[in-house]
Amino acid sequence: MNLDLNPSPPASALRKLALGTWRAPRDPTAYAALEVRMEPALEFMATHRTRTGRRLTVTHLVAKAAADALRRYPEANVVLRGQRPWLREDVGVCVLVVQPASGASRVDLTTATVHRADQKSLEALADAMEARVSRVRAREDVEIERGKRRSSLLPGWLMAPALRLLSFVWYGLNVNLRRVGMPFDPFGSVAVTNLGSLGLERGFVAMVPYTRVPLLLAPGLVRDVPVVEDGALVPGKAMTLTCTWDARLIDVDLVARVLRHIGGALEDPRGWDAPGTEAR
Numbered sequence: 104m105n106l107d108l109n110p111s112p113p114a115s116a117l118r119k120l121a122l123g124t125w126r127a128p129r130d131p132t133a134y135a136a137l138e139v140r141m142e143p144a145l146e147f148m149a150t151h152r153t154r155t156g157r158r159l160t161v162t163h164l165v166a167k168a169a170a171d172a173l174r175r176y177p178e179a180n181v182v183l184r185g186q187r188p189w190l191r192e193d194v195g196v197c198v199l200v201v202q203p204a205s206g207a208s209r210v211d212l213t214t215a216t217v218h219r220a221d222q223k224s225l226e227a228l229a230d231a232m233e234a235r236v237s238r239v240r241a242r243e244d245v246e247i248e249r250g251k252r253r254s255s256l257l258p259g260w261l262m263a264p265a266l267r268l269l270s271f272v273w274y275g276l277n278v279n280l281r282r283v284g285m286p287f288d289p290f291g292s293v294a295v296t297n298l299g300s301l302g303l304e305r306g307f308v309a310m311v312p313y314t315r316v317p318l319l320l321a322p323g324l325v326r327d328v329p330v331v332e333d334g335a336l337v338p339g340k341a342m343t344l345t346c347t348w349d350a351r352l353i354d355v356d357l358v359a360r361v362l363r364h365i366g367g368a369l370e371d372p373r374g375w376d377a378p379g380t381e382a383r
Contacts, residue, residue, distance in 0.1 A: 105279040106288055107192040111181065133350040134307045135358055139366045141325050141340040147372040155226075162297045163229040165322050165344070166196045167375065168368035169293050170220035170228070172361045179361050180292050181352045182315050184275055188352045194221040195291025197316065198232060200239045213247055215239045216291045225375040246286040270313035290314035298345075299324035305343040317349035318358075320365070342369075 148159045173180040173194045181188040197216040204210050215235035220228055238244050257265055272278050273288075281287050294314075298306045298321045305323040310316070323343040330339035344365065348358050368375075 105273055105277045106182070108182070108184075108189045108277065109192065111178075111188050111190050131349050131351045132310050133348055133355065133358075134346065135348075135355070135362060136305065136343055136345045137362045137366050139342050139344055139369050140330070141342045141369065144369045144372055145325070145340060147375070157226065157229070159225070159229055160297070161299060161322050161325065161342070162198060162295060163225065163232065164369055164372065164375075165297075165320055165365060166198065166217075166220065166232060166295050167223075167225045167228050168365040169295065169318075169320055169361075170194050170196050170223075171368065172364040173292055174221040175364060176357060176361055179318065179353055179357050181317060182274055182292075183317070183349070183352055184277070191292055193218050193288070193292070195288060195293075196220040196228075196232075197289075197291040197294040198236065199294065199296040200236050202240055202242060205242060208242065211251070213239055213251070214289060214294075215244075216289055218288065218291065220291075246281075246284060247289075249284050250286065266313040270315060274315045290316045292316070293318045293320060295320045295322070297322050299342065305345055307345050308347050310347055310349065317352045318361070319347040321345045321347075344369075 144161070144164055148164070151157065151159050177190060180191045180194055182191055183189075195216050195218045197214050200213055200215050202208070202211040202213060215232065215238075217223075217228060217231045217235060220231075223231065235244075239247060242248055254262070254265075269285075273280065273285075279287060290311075294308075294316050296308055296319070298304075298308075303323055304326060306321055308319045308321045310319065321344070323345065325340055325342045328339050328341040329336050330341070331337075332339075344362065346358060346362055
């Protein structure tokens with residue numbers, strides 16, 4: 104088996120309508136954005152580095168908060184098989200990685216995924232993520248590089264059907280393809296891409312249908328903003344967290360709960376210092 108899955112509860116009338124309305128290549132994408140005060144998170148990261156000598160980033164915090172949110176709201180940890188959502192048992196967090204040009208290789212964009220992310224402390228998740236990102240960025244991940252070489256051999260007109268077939272085998276048939284050199288569940292439950300690292304304040308990330316990832320999070324640039332505190336206008340720090348989700352699988356009220364959980368964790372990150380805990 105490729106994934107450990109359980110049947111989801113019977114679909115509501117609205118969910119059945121959504122599943123029947125959108126079919127490939129029609130677009131089920133929906134979007135949302137949340138403004139987050141970042142002074143507590145910035146202070147937390149600085150204090151953590153001073154105390155431990157280890158660096159944390161906004162990507163680490165968002166990834167940890169997202170993993171905790173999917174543990175708290177398991178109905179959002181879903182994958183589409185056929186026309187039915189299935190609940191994942193594993194919480195996998197995928198981050199997008201820019202690979203710099205190296206030799207004959209051009210600049211590229213790929214993924215690094217940490218599984219069972221909800222079971223890791225913030226520091227353990229950050230360590231696992233950095234190890235995966237470093238390996239992928241250096242083009243040392245054998246499965247990913249093999250898959251890229253194979254895809255480069257396909258003519259353009261074959262790429263779309265090949266991706267659909269691969270997605271069908273991975274998720275529709277739920278087949279683990281490691282024995283033929285393909286990565287295990289390479290895209291996880293939720294994807295995080297830090298647009299702030301590119302100097303962008305906000306952006307809505309496009310969904311990639313063959314990955315079957317229904318939830319994409321994009322933290323933007325932490326910026327100076329005027330805020331009102333105790334009736335006075337004072338300088339503050341804020342970040343826009345945007346979300347793209349598959350409306351066939353996740354209701355807007357559930358997305359709102361997930362986003363509020365992530366925003367609340369960033370605005371009050373106490374508790375993340377304790378191993379295996381989530382922010383209060």
